[in-house]
Amino acid sequence: MTTAYLTGANTQTEVPLKRRLRRAERTRQVKALALVAPLLVFLLFTFAGPIAGMLWRAVDDREVRQVLPQTIAALADWDGKDLPDEKAYSALASDVLAARAAGTIAIAAKRLNYALNGFRTILTSTARNLKAAPEPGTAKETLSKINPAWRERATWTTIKDASGPITGFYLLAALDLVQNVDGAIVAAPPDQAIYRSLFVRTFVISLSVTVLCLILGFPVAYLLATLPQGKSNLLMIFVLLPFWTSLLVRTCAWIVLLQSKGVVNDSLHWLGIIDEPLRLIYNRFGVCVAMTHVLLPFMILPLYSSMKAISPAYLRAAASLGAPPVTAFLRIYLPQTLPGIGAGSLLVFILALGYYITPALVGGAADQMISYFIALYTTDTANWGLASALGAVLLLATILLALVYGKLVQGQQVTGGMKN
């Protein structure tokens, strides 16, 4: 191709050549994009689309609107200061009768019960006791007689808040916040406020695991980077074998080792160090040990490659200028490993944040992390809105950290390139 352009330059004027070059380049770019396109389309369908769908569920609020459409319409211009007027009551009565016939009461009851505990009973008792034939008196009197909750403002504001089509309810709930009867955003009651402490717990476990990985990983990476290539390649197997071993196998191994009749307790007992088995698993200790084991290679490998790039000449120079070894290490070597420390720590931290399998298998009830609750609300209690809202928070944290990681690694590549 290049030769064709060169001969072209000899026989033709410069402008068409430039144009032809540009056109050839454009075709090349289009072809390149066409090669990437199948993967992009595929990921749109199997990855981005599903995640966007999950994010949508975190704000989607159409259940009540579908089941109680007339009530929602009647409440549209209710100011929420007093009880709504008769129009809303008769709309509700007719909605409840229609929903009872269609069998959809439970859908609205489930959603409203999230916002106001006990709403399920209010709605189902109303549906059960409401007679199809009109009764004497106003709809307000009829409904209030069936369940006095219809005389309370909170019952109605709950319906109005859930009128959709989108809501901040789940996202607020994921941050331990609720909207009170006057529409102000306030802290959730203590018995429902469990998510902030869940975030703190997830953060603390991830941070502990990251610090443990750094403490254990640094000497190993240093040793591997300093030893002659042949020896370090051999020792590298000790890092790569766990890296390639199934997560389930490694988790299973820790249970076998640490359980009350496990290998560690048995050995300690046999050695006469303990009389009673220690509780080493199904608690925070077990989670941290198993997660550190799983994530340690992710710390060692980036640390190793950053240390490998440090020229020993710097340390020799420091020594020849009279720096004692400790000073040379702290002021010359350590600062150069900082990008590696940053990259490894961030990687481990990001991976730890989303951990599910290991804590689920080796943790107790008080050691479950955010992913566990996302899974729980998705499959067991089917509170998909809350599962999605918690997922959105976790995703946001992951993306932010991944962006920092990207910048860090990119910066490293640039400096690495300059050194070469």
Add this chain to the structure above:
Amino acid sequence: MSDNSALRTPSQRIAWTATIVVSTLVFVFLIAPILAIMPLSFSSGSYLTYPLPGLSLRWYEDFITSPRWMNALKNSVIIGVASTALSMVLGTLAALGLAQWKSRFKPLVLAFVLSPVVVPGVITAVGLYFFFAPIGLTGSYLGLILAHTALATPFVVITVGATLQSFDTNLARAAASLGASPLEAFRRVILPLILPGLASGALFAFATSFDEVVIVLFMAGPEQRTLPREMFSGIRENISPTITAAALILTSVSVILLATMEALRRRNERLKAGG
């Protein structure tokens, strides 16, 4: 290496010894748990403790004769092979395209393509669960293969992309100038040279699918349960030595994958040193 001979002062010697001691302990920490459960799978007793009452292959017999475990092994292989094949096609094409594509959007596209590795498994799994259920892809092999392909392709893009980076594009130009069609140039010049990169990509992809459990947990019906999925329920319910037999089988697969990977890397290094 010069650093070792440069250990002159006592403090340096102490520091170096400490590094070796600590590293040895960490190596033990990394390897011992994996090694410790292996002999238990050959135990003749049904408790997972040492000393072993005797040796036997009864737990392997249990594994091989159990339709549950054999079905899981079959599923793992089917889903692993299919998603590896699919991710190789998509990932190699994308890596070839990305190597030539010049645009300021390239980092963004690359970040998108690699993001399935970073996004927590539970989020992908929940998203897919909601998305695939209405179109009948949960509880199906196809759904799992598609999901695993999405997770595995980034590894193919990275490994093949790294190989292409060290690939001398002049060779492709030379082939073209000698009259080879683009397809022929790819098949006879580019492909043989990037083959080791493709092989490592395939190994990574297979390992990703073979080890994946979160998506399987959400999406697989009883028919599609894979080996890690069966291990997950096994560990939850009660750990029988059959699980340790399954663990040894899984670890053997990992060792084979790792050994192949090392062989490829060494070959590559030799070629680089030679060139």
